[in-house]
Amino acid sequence: MIAQPQRTGVTVGYQGVPGSFSSQAMHQWFGQVESRNYPKFEDVFLALQNGAIDYGVVPMENSSTGAINDNYDLINKYHFFIVGEQSIYIAQNLLGVKGAKLNDIKEVYSHPQGLLQTSQFLAAHQIQGKECLNTALAAKMAAERQDPAVGAIASTEAAKLYDLDVLAPSIENDKSNHTRFIIFGRAPEVLPDADRISLIFTLKNEVGTLYEVMRVIKEHAINMVRIESRPLLGNPWEYYFYVDLDGNLADPRITETLAELKNYTTSLRLLGNYHRQEN
Numbered sequence: 001m002i003a004q005p006q007r008t009g010v011t012v013g014y015q016g017v018p019g020s021f022s023s024q025a026m027h028q029w030f031g032q033v034e035s036r037n038y039p040k041f042e043d044v045f046l047a048l049q050n051g052a053i054d055y056g057v058v059p060m061e062n063s064s065t066g067a068i069n070d071n072y073d074l075i076n077k078y079h080f081f082i083v084g085e086q087s088i089y090i091a092q093n094l095l096g097v098k099g100a101k102l103n104d105i106k107e108v109y110s111h112p113q114g115l116l117q118t119s120q121f122l123a124a125h126q127i128q129g130k131e132c133l134n135t136a137l138a139a140k141m142a143a144e145r146q147d148p149a150v151g152a153i154a155s156t157e158a159a160k161l162y163d164l165d166v167l168a169p170s171i172e173n174d175k176s177n178h179t180r181f182i183i184f185g186r187a188p189e190v191l192p193d194a195d196r197i198s199l200i201f202t203l204k205n206e207v208g209t210l211y212e213v214m215r216v217i218k219e220h221a222i223n224m225v226r227i228e229s230r231p232l233l234g235n236p237w238e239y240y241f242y243v244d245l246d247g248n249l250a251d252p253r254i255t256e257t258l259a260e261l262k263n264y265t266t267s268l269r270l271l272g273n274y275h276r277q278e279n
């Protein structure tokens, strides 16, 4: 694994409360760091905008349930730069108040992603899911309710922090459940050995424009690792595309590709060139 640069004396923002997967991802990437937490994903972007934090950490994609669309839209809306990524293994657990048994649980709080990632277990045990803003907040809410019928789907760290029992460990549908988070800041930070590039672009509404973009990438022998299309807010039936490529900005194949893509796109924004992280 490539060592991350030391960023000391900085403040990092994440969504949720301590014990959330976002806070775990933040600590894995930054180590011990000053942090601030916010109720909503957009609050993290606003905090970066008004200078309350130096970096933000948000989830972008889960290996079993796919894109976390809100954060793609926020990255498109706020013109910040991706400086890194962190993928973590997400073990979801059924948590309950002390002394509760699995069979007591009738409803659970969790983030919509936590409920989706454990849908098979919840259906098999006829447990009703109740959405809340974050998995760790779900644990905090279950602890406050002190009702053996009310549990939470969250991490074991959240169980410890909010004094809950783990009634069923690792109940995620997919045993290789990972979530990829991005680390973003106000300025680009290009590292000489960076190997992942993220772009956002819009296209001319003409025959074959997306094909031309793919062709340019392919003809420069660049590996495209992700493409997401999302509706452009305010322009019905128009889309923006988010693309991740393998590469470094000092490589002429990349500079030529970016220059050529300008011919086929109506806007093209480089979000960052950073270290990729394989699971």
Ligand SMILES: O=C(O)C(=O)C[C@]1(C(=O)O)C=C[C@@H](O)C=C1
Residues within 6 Å of the ligand: 015, 016, 019, 020, 021, 022, 023, 059, 062, 068, 090, 111, 113, 114, 133, 134, 135, 136, 179
């Ligand atoms: O960070 C948390 O704990 C969250 O509740 C958020 C979130 C998400 O939005 O995907 C983070 C990682 C997991 O995929 C489940 C939930």
